[in-house]
Amino acid sequence: MDSMKDGLLTERQMEVLRYRKQGLTQQQIADIIATSKANVCTIEKSAMENIRRAKETLDFLYTLDSTHLCTIPSGTDLFDVPSMIFSEAEKLSIKVKYDTISLINHLRESKPKSYTARALSENVEAYITNEGEIYFG
Amino acid sequence: MDSMKDGLLTERQMEVLRYRKQGLTQQQIADIIATSKANVCTIEKSAMENIRRAKETLDFLYTLDSTHLCTIPSGTDLFDVPSMIFSEAEKLSIKVKYDTISLINHLRESKPKSYTARALSENVEAYITNEGEIYFG
DNA sequence: ACAAAGTTAACGAAAAGTGTTTAAATTTCG
DNA sequence: CGAAATTTAAACACTTTTCGTTAACTTTGT
Numbered sequence: 001m002d003s004m005k006d007g008l009l010t011e012r013q014m015e016v017l018r019y020r021k022q023g024l025t026q027q028q029i030a031d032i033i034a035t036s037k038a039n040v041c042t043i044e045k046s047a048m049e050n051i052r053r054a055k056e057t058l059d060f061l062y063t064l065d066s067t068h069l070c071t072i073p074s075g076t077d078l079f080d081v082p083s084m085i086f087s088e089a090e091k092l093s094i095k096v097k098y099d100t101i102s103l104i105n106h107l108r109e110s111k112p113k114s115y116t117a118r119a120l121s122e123n124v125e126a127y128i129t130n131e132g133e134i135y136f137g
Numbered sequence: 138m139d140s141m142k143d144g145l146l147t148e149r150q151m152e153v154l155r156y157r158k159q160g161l162t163q164q165q166i167a168d169i170i171a172t173s174k175a176n177v178c179t180i181e182k183s184a185m186e187n188i189r190r191a192k193e194t195l196d197f198l199y200t201l202d203s204t205h206l207c208t209i210p211s212g213t214d215l216f217d218v219p220s221m222i223f224s225e226a227e228k229l230s231i232k233v234k235y236d237t238i239s240l241i242n243h244l245r246e247s248k249p250k251s252y253t254a255r256a257l258s259e260n261v262e263a264y265i266t267n268e269g270e271i272y273f274g
Numbered sequence: 275a276c277a278a279a280g281t282t283a284a285c286g287a288a289a290a291g292t293g294t295t296t297a298a299a300t301t302t303c304g
Numbered sequence: 305c306g307a308a309a310t311t312t313a314a315a316c317a318c319t320t321t322t323c324g325t326t327a328a329c330t331t332t333g334t
Contacts, residue, residue: 007193008145010322014197021201025279039324041281046322051198056144057191060151064158147292162309176294178311183292 008054013047016040062135066127067092069134076120078104089128097132110136145191150184153177199272203264204229206271213257215241226265234269247273 009017012033019029026040033040070088072081082100089096098106107124108115114122127135146154149170156166163177170177207225209218219237226233235243244261245252251259264272 007190007197009194009197012323017201026281027279035323036325037280038282038326041279043323045281051194053144054191054194057146057188058195060144060146061188064154149293163311164309172293173295174310175296175312178309180293182311 008050009047012043013050016043017047020044059137063127063137066129066133066135069126069128072120072124072126074120074122078107078115078118078120081107081120085126085134088126089132092128094128094130095132096128096134098134103134106134107136145187146184149180150187153180154184157181196274200264200274203266203270203272206263206265209257209261209263211257211259215244215252215255215257218244218257222263222271225263226269229265231265231267232269233265233271235271240271243271244273 015033016029019032024032026037026044030037030040069092070084072084076084082098082103085103086096096103111124114120114124125137127137129135152170153166156169161169163174163181167174167177206229207221209221213221219235219240222240223233233240248261251257251261262274264274266272
């Protein structure tokens with residue numbers, strides 16, 4: 001009935017996330033919505049799990065019309081990434097849509113938690129479309 | 138068992154989407170995966186539904202820590218958008234993270250299907266965070 | 275160390291989602 | 305038009321999710 005329109009999160013889950021965003025503790029929320037704090041915890045947790053899944057789902061979409069370009073190893077300096085991308089793309093005869101600066105910004109925005117200062121904190125997979133669009137997964 | 142790691146789409150759904158991307162018809166896919174064409178249809182359809190829900194879920198996340206800035210009416214010239222955004226943001230004493238040009242590009246990338254040439258083809262909601270990040274939904 | 279906040283495990287009942295089939299409708303296109 | 309492609313509806317068995325409880329455990333901050 002209503003499942004046709006909704007996203008992944010249930011009313012309960014959105015409710016908890018909203019209260020959480022306001023800075024309330026699980027106990028406070030539990031009192032408001034009349035349940036146990038343990039239940040608030042599991043609801044919040046499953047909400048996070050659903051969000052993770054939503055992201056992964058869209059990741060799949062991006063990689064569906066992209067081909068894997070290269071793996072950028074953990075520890076790589078952010079400023080070394082563009083030249084890696086450009087040389088790999090050249091092997092495939094694809095012109096990258098980004099210049100050096102915007103490629104770095106693109107990476108920063110795509111994976112805000114994958115680097116500290118200037119070094120990647122984990123491996124990042126780079127994908128490319130025929131149109132030169134780059135995606136980091 | 139495996140549901141902990143996966144995204145929204147089932148193996149079956151990804152399978153169908155991949156074949157579809159290759160240009161196969163539902164009948165051809167039905168033969169390959171040994172089921173009826175009607176079933177391929179429903180699998181593909183529920184895959185699309187799952188993708189829609191994934192997007193909507195992330196939309197919710199974005200708007201969770203944003204406040205509604207303004208509605209940009211259908212028909213608005215793309216090049217008139219930045220000044221609208223800037224003046225609304227100023228009312229809230231928030232400095233927008235984007236300059237005029239990158240704001241237009243940001244809108245183009247966020248809503249690729251919401252404009253024709255230079256005119257918006259539908260209403261677009263603009264949201265802003267305290268940090269000046271803009272989101273179009 | 276204490277108390278508050280958060281997490282985890284095990285279980286149950288209700289709700290929602292998935293893959294199928296079969297048969298009938300609709301759309302698309304040469 | 306007419307054939308192939310796609311969509312829809314109803315029904316059924318099956319699996320997964322969700323919300324909830326209780327009770328014990330771990331983390332965090334003072």
